[in-house]
Amino acid sequence: MAVEMELQPKMPKCWNLATKPHKFCPGCGHGLILKALGQAIDDLGIQDRVVFGCDIGCSLLAWDFFNMDTVQAHHGRATPVMVGLKRANPELIVIAYMGDGGGYAIGSQHLVNAANRNDKITMILANNTNYAMTGGQMAPTTMPGQKTETTPYGRDVKEDGYPMLGPEMVAAITHEGTYVARGTVSKLLTLKSYLKKALENQISGRGFSFVEVLSTCPTNWRTNAEQTWAFLEQTMQEFFPVGELKVPPEAAAPTAPPGAVEGEGE
Amino acid sequence: MSETSVKPGCPVAGERKVFMTGNEAVCWAALAAGAEIMYGYPITPQNEIMHYWTRNVPKFGRRFLQTEDELSAGFTTIGGVLAGRRAFTATAGPGNVLMQEPLSMAEAMRIPVVVVIQQRGGPSTATVIYSQQEVTLTCFGGNGEGLRIVYSTSSLQDLYDYTIKAFNTAWKYRFPTFVLGDGYQAKMRESLNIYDPAARGIDMVPTEPFVGKPGKIGEGREAAHLRNAYSVEEELEVAMARDTSEYERVTPEIIEYDSYNTEGADIVVIAHGIVFRSAAMAVRELAGQGKKVGYFRPITLRPFPREQLQQAVARAKMLLVAESAYGQLLKLVKENLYGGPCNLPIKTILRPGVGITPEEVTEACNALLDGKGA
Amino acid sequence: MSKPVKIALAGEGGQGVQSVAQILMDAAALEGKEALYIPNFGIEQRGGVSIAFVQIGDEKIGAPKFKIGDIVIALSDRAVRRTQMYVGPQTLFVYDSGIQGVEGDLPKNAKQVLAIPALEIATKKLKPRVFNILIMGAVIGATHVVTLDKAKESIEKRLGYKFEKNPELRELDFKALQEGINLVAGMGVS
Numbered sequence: 001m002a003v004e005m006e007l008q009p010k011m012p013k014c015w016n017l018a019t020k021p022h023k024f025c026p027g028c029g030h031g032l033i034l035k036a037l038g039q040a041i042d043d044l045g046i047q048d049r050v051v052f053g054c055d056i057g058c059s060l061l062a063w064d065f066f067n068m069d070t071v072q073a074h075h076g077r078a079t080p081v082m083v084g085l086k087r088a089n090p091e092l093i094v095i096a097y098m099g100d101g102g103g104y105a106i107g108s109q110h111l112v113n114a115a116n117r118n119d120k121i122t123m124i125l126a127n128n129t130n131y132a133m134t135g136g137q138m139a140p141t142t143m144p145g146q147k148t149e150t151t152p153y154g155r156d157v158k159e160d161g162y163p164m165l166g167p168e169m170v171a172a173i174t175h176e177g178t179y180v181a182r183g184t185v186s187k188l189l190t191l192k193s194y195l196k197k198a199l200e201n202q203i204s205g206r207g208f209s210f211v212e213v214l215s216t217c218p219t220n221w222r223t224n225a226e227q228t229w230a231f232l233e234q235t236m237q238e239f240f241p242v243g244e245l246k247v248p249p250e251a252a253a254p255t256a257p258p259g260a261v262e263g264e265g266e
Numbered sequence: 267m268s269e270t271s272v273k274p275g276c277p278v279a280g281e282r283k284v285f286m287t288g289n290e291a292v293c294w295a296a297l298a299a300g301a302e303i304m305y306g307y308p309i310t311p312q313n314e315i316m317h318y319w320t321r322n323v324p325k326f327g328r329r330f331l332q333t334e335d336e337l338s339a340g341f342t343t344i345g346g347v348l349a350g351r352r353a354f355t356a357t358a359g360p361g362n363v364l365m366q367e368p369l370s371m372a373e374a375m376r377i378p379v380v381v382v383i384q385q386r387g388g389p390s391t392a393t394v395i396y397s398q399q400e401v402t403l404t405c406f407g408g409n410g411e412g413l414r415i416v417y418s419t420s421s422l423q424d425l426y427d428y429t430i431k432a433f434n435t436a437w438k439y440r441f442p443t444f445v446l447g448d449g450y451q452a453k454m455r456e457s458l459n460i461y462d463p464a465a466r467g468i469d470m471v472p473t474e475p476f477v478g479k480p481g482k483i484g485e486g487r488e489a490a491h492l493r494n495a496y497s498v499e500e501e502l503e504v505a506m507a508r509d510t511s512e513y514e515r516v517t518p519e520i521i522e523y524d525s526y527n528t529e530g531a532d533i534v535v536i537a538h539g540i541v542f543r544s545a546a547m548a549v550r551e552l553a554g555q556g557k558k559v560g561y562f563r564p565i566t567l568r569p570f571p572r573e574q575l576q577q578a579v580a581r582a583k584m585l586l587v588a589e590s591a592y593g594q595l596l597k598l599v600k601e602n603l604y605g606g607p608c609n610l611p612i613k614t615i616l617r618p619g620v621g622i623t624p625e626e627v628t629e630a631c632n633a634l635l636d637g638k639g640a
Numbered sequence: 641m642s643k644p645v646k647i648a649l650a651g652e653g654g655q656g657v658q659s660v661a662q663i664l665m666d667a668a669a670l671e672g673k674e675a676l677y678i679p680n681f682g683i684e685q686r687g688g689v690s691i692a693f694v695q696i697g698d699e700k701i702g703a704p705k706f707k708i709g710d711i712v713i714a715l716s717d718r719a720v721r722r723t724q725m726y727v728g729p730q731t732l733f734v735y736d737s738g739i740q741g742v743e744g745d746l747p748k749n750a751k752q753v754l755a756i757p758a759l760e761i762a763t764k765k766l767k768p769r770v771f772n773i774l775i776m777g778a779v780i781g782a783t784h785v786v787t788l789d790k791a792k793e794s795i796e797k798r799l800g801y802k803f804e805k806n807p808e809l810r811e812l813d814f815k816a817l818q819e820g821i822n823l824v825a826g827m828g829v830s
């Protein structure tokens with residue numbers, strides 16, 4: 001199955017070999033996102049200038065994932081720590097990496113305001129439709145009808161609302177210079193190109209960059225490989241369209257258009 | 267690390283006497299100390315620290331970020347420190363409550379942030395005016411052991427001196443450091459001397475970045491991996507043993523206090539912060555009349571000058587604790603008397619959120635000396 | 641140990657009690673004295689009465705706020721009611737005689753209660769805008785916390801930029817100061 005297979009080939013240079021194999025569950029999307037991110041960082045040759053900020057959530061496991069300066073923050077607070085760092089030293093390239101709970105619930109004010117201030121940081125948010133680290137509760141992104149520990153009968157949109165459309169919101173509230181995209185771990189090449197653009201957008205000093213990534217959590221979804229893939233490719237993508245939502249004109253290099261078919265693996 | 271934008275030379279030349287408000291004094295102290303960046307969220311009575319700071323930002327090459335709340339103010343300050351800057355924030359009351367989350371991270375990761383607290387009335391929104399009700403929160407807030415340093419100031423001179431000192435204490439010992447003022451000190455105007463620390467022979471402890479150091483990873487340097495979460499209890503135990511023993515080791519170097527006439531005193535008045543001024547005036551007046559009264563003032567509330575307190579009250583017959591809170595200093599006093607003269611009777615003036623005048627302290631002392639209210 | 645003189649000035653926003661307090665404070669500084677000034681602020685002041693607490697003495701001041709003032713000056717009906725709490729047996733309570741309907745609210749425990757026609761004099765003899773300086777004169781006349789010279793110097797320091805454009809204003813302010821001093825002197829307050 002694709003998810004596991006993709007973990008095997010060449011590791012990005014900026015990964016910390018001493019901590020591999022990594023600590024995420026088998027089939028977890030976090031590892032794939034960090035692989036695409038590692039490749040993007042390698043391509044840009046910025047390993048020595050990056051500070052990677054991870055949140056509390058399963059992303060916390062990435063505190064020693066890279067051979068790069070890393071700061072583990074609190075749940076939802078990777079964003080302000082990275083904002084503060086960037087403001088104090090604009091030469092650094094800072095990445096705030098978090099889950100959907102961290103970015104859209106407890107830390108949503110940081111997301112909204114960093115976007116609104118056009119802070120020159122790159123935020124990467126793993127949307128796995130649940131609070132994974134705490135054992136699978138409802139997240140802002142939980143799908144209608146999806147069962148979680150706190151929505152045992154499925155998310156009732158009348159009670160709990162619809163899944164949060166993060167990139168759409170960020171695109172709506174930001175101005176020029178912002179890069180906003182939604183990628184998926186099922187299309188790693190496209191994802192890598194989004195992450196590269198998100199980083200370039202910061203490096204060039206244009207502005208805030210935000211990439212949500214549709215991710216997998218077979219442990220809490222309680223899915224086998226096939227079901228995991230189906231949930232990611234069908235259920236989630238029906239609600240969360242993949243593609244670039246906002247690209248500063250200067251940054252608009254050709255990439256695979258949204259929805260383009262891409263070979264799995266690479 | 268990028269060069270600092272700070273313009274050379276101290277914004278305060280030499281030394282001079284001024285009349286200004288406490289918030290202004292904090293701002294000038296931070297400028298004089300070479301603070302490079304402030305992060306903050308508006309809350310009365312600390313707002314003018316940000317107001318004065320932002321007015322001086324271009325002139326002295328400093329930076330400022332207004333954040334979305336105090337969680338962010340605290341966490342961005344942490345970011346600033348990680349970049350190797352003398353970074354600080356200021357808050358009060360409900361903002362101090364939110365600030366405890368980032369501060370517990372700073373405590374865990376030994377990040378030398380400096381926070382100025384101008385206490386206001388509590389609980390909840392209460393008043394924007396004044397209190398000493400943030401003692402427990404500032405000393406022990408967060409889900410930890412209170413491994414922080416808290417200076418309680420009692421005058422605008424103190425605010426100036428201890429704001430400068432806070433940066434040095436924080437960067438020397440790598441524990442988060444608080445300057446604990448209050449709304450009175452924030453808003454009042456009185457005389458103080460402002461100075462260039464160098465003119466008084468005070469060296470500023472150098473700062474250094476925690477991340478983003480120059481050089482290539484694997485060649486000149488290793489990647490920094492800073493964390494606050496541990497997988498197993500034993501890892502935490504090691505980290506806590508390291509930090510608590512370090513805190514205890516440096517405690518004697520850090521603690522500060524003031525005492526007067528405690529040798530032959532029957533009554534020792536204990537007060538901190540602005541209430542100490544009333545206590546000191548009352549005690550000096552009574553002592554001048556030949557009455558056996560002394561005072562003890564903890565300047566560092568955390569770590570607390572435990573032995574010094576025990577010594578100061580060793581021969582007293584009675585203590586009088588005065589504070590604008592309902593027993594927060596009292597709790598510290600009781601705890602720190604344990605193992606010493608802990609059976610001394612303790613009388614109190616407890617006024618949560620309200621000031622205490624010298625006359626009230628005098629009256630209370632006289633009543634106790636006369637055997638009334640004893 | 642000599643005790644500082646405790647002054648509470650209260651009025652409506654715009655009556656200039658806070659600027660009087662600052663000028664007094666500056667004058668004390670010029671005199672080489674110790675002084676402490678604190679305004680009320682925040683929710684308390686929004687739509688409420690503006691109060692300035694000033695203490696001037698020879699040594700560092702103790703607590704920033706006091707329970708009982710040596711002189712309490714109220715410039716509006718609301719201020720008269722609001723400042724009751726700062727009045728005690730040693731207090732000289734001063735209010736503007738133009739304030740209507742406060743007879744029943746005047747403090748009963750003061751050492752002395754004094755109505756002064758400050759607003760009337762400011763309006764008729766001078767200009768309404770110098771009302772607060774006239775009040776400052778009254779404070780100085782009643783307490784002698786600062787000398788007339790230093791009071792003038794301090795006014796000059798704070799308002800000098802206005803005087804440059806409008807030199808008449810200086811004369812007007814200094815006259816108001818003197819009127820204020822005379823006002824209380826004539827009332828038998830030393």
Ligand SMILES: Cc1ncc(C[n+]2csc(CCOP(=O)(O)OP(=O)(O)O)c2C)c(N)n1
Binds near residue numbers: 100130134
């Ligand atoms: C202030 C605070 N509240 C709650 C928690 C507990 N907590 C840890 S991780 C987490 C949820 C993580 O979900 P998400 O951000 O979506 O990341 P994921 O684990 O799904 O990748 C929560 C609620 C915490 N650490 N801090």
Ligand code: SF4
Binds near residue numbers: 028058217220
């Ligand atoms: S619980 Fe889910 S998100 Fe967390 S590591 Fe396992 S699969 Fe990944």
Ligand SMILES: [Mg+2]
Binds near residue numbers: 126129130131132
């Ligand atoms: Mg999640």
